[in-house]
Amino acid sequence: MNGLFWTLLSVATACSVATMVGLLLGRWGFASNPARAIVNLLTEARGALLPFILAPMLLSLGLAEWCAIGVVAGWTQAVAVARWMLRQNSEWSPSLLGGIALGQSGASLAAESARARGAVTGTLALTVIQVVTLEALLAWAHDGVHVRDSLGGWIARGGSSSLFGWLGLTVLLLAVEALASRILQGKSPRLWSQGVRRRV
Amino acid sequence: MVESLRRLFWLAPLLTLGSGALFALLTSTLVPPPPGQFAFFNRHPANAEGEALLALDLLEHDEPRGSARLVELGGAALPHVLSRLDTFAVKRQKRIAHALWPLVVRMGLDDSTGTATGDVVDASDYQLIFWRQFYEEHGLDFRPLSVQRLVKRLAARDLRLRRADLLVVDSFALPALIEELGRVRTDADVERVRRLSGLIAHVSGRAFELPRAASISQAHLLATEIRVFWDRHSGAFSQMGKLELLGARITQTEFSIWVRQSWRQLNGVDASSLVPRLLRGGRVSAPLFALALLGALVLGPALAAWVQVLQMRSFGSAGRHAPIRIILAFGLCTLIPGTLLHTSGVNWMLGLSATLSGTLSSAYLLQRELADRIDWRTRHVLSRQEGLGRVRAVVRWLGPSIPTLAPLAAAEAAIWVTCLELGAHVHGLGQETIHAVASADLPWLMMAGLSLGVVTGGMQLVCDALLGTARLRWGEA
Numbered sequence: 001m002n003g004l005f006w007t008l009l010s011v012a013t014a015c016s017v018a019t020m021v022g023l024l025l026g027r028w029g030f031a032s033n034p035a036r037a038i039v040n041l042l043t044e045a046r047g048a049l050l051p052f053i054l055a056p057m058l059l060s061l062g063l064a065e066w067c068a069i070g071v072v073a074g075w076t077q078a079v080a081v082a083r084w085m086l087r088q089n090s091e092w093s094p095s096l097l098g099g100i101a102l103g104q105s106g107a108s109l110a111a112e113s114a115r116a117r118g119a120v121t122g123t124l125a126l127t128v129i130q131v132v133t134l135e136a137l138l139a140w141a142h143d144g145v146h147v148r149d150s151l152g153g154w155i156a157r158g159g160s161s162s163l164f165g166w167l168g169l170t171v172l173l174l175a176v177e178a179l180a181s182r183i184l185q186g187k188s189p190r191l192w193s194q195g196v197r198r199r200v
Numbered sequence: 201m202v203e204s205l206r207r208l209f210w211l212a213p214l215l216t217l218g219s220g221a222l223f224a225l226l227t228s229t230l231v232p233p234p235p236g237q238f239a240f241f242n243r244h245p246a247n248a249e250g251e252a253l254l255a256l257d258l259l260e261h262d263e264p265r266g267s268a269r270l271v272e273l274g275g276a277a278l279p280h281v282l283s284r285l286d287t288f289a290v291k292r293q294k295r296i297a298h299a300l301w302p303l304v305v306r307m308g309l310d311d312s313t314g315t316a317t318g319d320v321v322d323a324s325d326y327q328l329i330f331w332r333q334f335y336e337e338h339g340l341d342f343r344p345l346s347v348q349r350l351v352k353r354l355a356a357r358d359l360r361l362r363r364a365d366l367l368v369v370d371s372f373a374l375p376a377l378i379e380e381l382g383r384v385r386t387d388a389d390v391e392r393v394r395r396l397s398g399l400i401a402h403v404s405g406r407a408f409e410l411p412r413a414a415s416i417s418q419a420h421l422l423a424t425e426i427r428v429f430w431d432r433h434s435g436a437f438s439q440m441g442k443l444e445l446l447g448a449r450i451t452q453t454e455f456s457i458w459v460r461q462s463w464r465q466l467n468g469v470d471a472s473s474l475v476p477r478l479l480r481g482g483r484v485s486a487p488l489f490a491l492a493l494l495g496a497l498v499l500g501p502a503l504a505a506w507v508q509v510l511q512m513r514s515f516g517s518a519g520r521h522a523p524i525r526i527i528l529a530f531g532l533c534t535l536i537p538g539t540l541l542h543t544s545g546v547n548w549m550l551g552l553s554a555t556l557s558g559t560l561s562s563a564y565l566l567q568r569e570l571a572d573r574i575d576w577r578t579r580h581v582l583s584r585q586e587g588l589g590r591v592r593a594v595v596r597w598l599g600p601s602i603p604t605l606a607p608l609a610a611a612e613a614a615i616w617v618t619c620l621e622l623g624a625h626v627h628g629l630g631q632e633t634i635h636a637v638a639s640a641d642l643p644w645l646m647m648a649g650l651s652l653g654v655v656t657g658g659m660q661l662v663c664d665a666l667l668g669t670a671r672l673r674w675g676e677a
Binding site for chain 2: 045057060079087116123136177
């Protein structure tokens, strides 16, 4: 139970970092070209600094394990969110064109449209898998106390035979997806509903 | 096209900046530089004159380290010490001459008279006179150009006389000797390394001798070992002007050493310890990485498209196919960690796990993307079309998402493969990288980080170009 708490803490940190930094980067990218270049650079850095290299770096700086895992997974997903936002399938919807015609910022409306993409919500939901995988990797490689007790550490130790763990993970993923959907798309938390977008 | 070219031209400076940033990150956290070494800037670089004066200071203060350091510096320190000898008091001169005395044997000079007297006072007088005469006779030998010529002749042919001439200048010849080691590819190169390494070992006091019947690879390894030693110790044996000393603030750093060593390894001058590890690990990891990417970029999108086409069979049927998303999420949560972390070492199982992980994660993401893009109006129109029409529409919507996904999927595939290797206890590149993190193996971490960064950057460049072309072609931009 204690281990699940650390995982939840890491997931919450990761999702917060991914949402805030990702949306900020994406919004900034709509406003300026250098920001787009920075997102491209960060995507390359995401490939170069794999989470299992970056997490021990943060740990060596004295960060708590749950925090290091959360920040690293969050940063990884934030870059993905920004990339998805900036490579939108740019159909110009009537509401978007209408908004621009009325004098609203094109970048702001485009960013709002981009953040409502399903891929952005999906990326945030996949943060759960990233966190658990990272916990498992660190539990193998570093054997930290919190990491060992976390959900990822538990799976790495062979706790996969219990259906409870998998169901818990699925519920966590779907909950994050529903929450992200609610915040970013203004949709009903009912996952199977197509819902109604709030503004776009 | 212009955008792609512009980004291509930026790759080289970005790579330089990126390697600096990665090095800074690693040395400030995981791999701190050894004591006395600096990552990027050395405020007090070593040079032969500075080191010689430092050793003289130590000697003046009766520190035993002083005489040991003078002997270690050897010929490189002699021009600076002997030229200043007359400026010191006689007692100090004698002490210096005595401290330098072990060099006489190393330099192959006759010391019989000095030791035969047995009288301490006479011996110290003799030693002082000896060094004064030595500097008068051989002072002109301590010039880089003449030493370089001697070394080149020795490298070309085995001449005992040349060897004796070089022994006289002792470690003053080290820079030229090491530069002359060169590439090792043929038997003639092996002979050259043998001649030079013998002298280097004698002068530096390190075990750098090459066995009689050494192979080319043995000679190559020894030449590499000598150059690696020289990368860290060259400063103390090098004669530097003011400008060179200024440059040494940058060149005598860990980053500069890493750049030099990497460059030599890339050019084949040095034997690389990374390449065999890379090849050994790559045999395991490359197929798994390729399968994970295949799953993420081909099978995953295909699965997502299939699910979406199924969902669009009739207008308003989204609710009936709702469990698909939950099934995908459950599959993602059970199969990915389950197969990644608990796969046996059987090849096909590993391959299947890698493919499944890539497929499921990208199918989930793309299905989520498609489900939100296709609103009720589109669904209404497409539900009235033939099957093929629906497929074409879905593929057209899905297509542009794949180039966006590709560079992200590459990084994730690397993580999946590492999990697989650790779970199945298979020795691949991922496991090697985890060990490198634990053992602070800087060259490996730099190589892994930079090569993955280049792969991601290259994929991003190609994919963005593809995306631009697709938009132009399909009129979406």
